[in-house]
Amino acid sequence: MRAWLRHHRQSLAGTAWRLTRTPGATALNVVAIAVALALPLGAWVLLANAQRLGGHTAGYPQLSVFLAPEASRADAARVEAALRQAPAARRVRFVSKDEALAALKRSEAMNEIAAALGANPLPDAFVVDLKPGDPAAVERLATELGALPKVALVQLDAAWVKRLDAALRLGAAMVAILASLLGVGMVAVTFNTIRLQILTQREEIELARLIGATAAYVRRPFVYQGALIGLASGLVALGLVAGSLRILNVEVGRLAASYGADFRLQLPPIGDLAAMLAFAAALGWAGAYLSVSRHLSRFAPH
Secondary structure, X not given: OHHHHHHHHHHHHHHHHHHHXXXXXXXXXXXXXXXXXXXXXXXXXXXXXXXXXXXXXXXXXXXXXXXXXXXXXXXHHHHHHHHHHOOOEEEEEXXXXXXXXXXXXXXXXXXXXXXXXXXXXXXXXXEEEEOOOOHHHHHHHHHHHHOOOOEEEEEEXXXXXXXXXXXXXXXXXXXXXXXXXXXXXXXXXXXXXXXXXXXXXXXXXXXXXXXXXXXXXXXXXXXXXXXXXXXXXXHHHHHHHHHHHHHHHHHHHHHHHHOOOOOOOOOOOHHHHHHHHHHHHHHHHHHHHXXXXXXXXXXXXX
């Protein structure tokens, strides 16, 4: 066990040292892979920020529940309890008929009409901000509320919810396809890089196999090389995306300020970024593993 661990440490250290011996070739490989990784990473970051923007702007999907004129306080309390227990409801606000009439009178376009009204014709109502992303849950909530006693009308911005959900799903599918295609490309680049490295060490590998080295022993330094290249490429891609966001945020900040908002593009949480780096390292490992396995069959077996 100690010998196995020692060889892992030696393989990792030796691989890192060999990469530093050829900085030019290593840098070119890393940059080429990093640019490929930066494309799906940047698209993923933009999609995540679009989802965040959908949750921070005033464009929340809303549901309005209008009570019947004869509804009592108990009826209103029953509806409010149902709304506060609904998972799709983000925020619930009660608007009394008197509050609605006062708001109507403050409106320059409607104040004369409101002043001419003899009695208040407006009903008590609830205005509900909805959580984006689950149109089916929103429609179920609207149906359940419409069946409650003393509920006269449930008005739902269903089209807005469906369009937002469809757009986000389309974006997620496009990011997944792009990531898959470029992931295959990264594996192919790593495969070819390791193949060239194997050819330069052909005699050394053949000798090691003749004196009893196992396939795993021979393969280990190369898969470490692939993983290190993948990890370094992921870090460079992350730097490219972070730099791009810094540049874009100058204009994004100006655009948001023109709408009276404060919004900036942000990177995903650190856990998601760590998972991305691990995925990049795994792709490099896979490309190296396939390359070594492909070429080991040509060398003298143990």
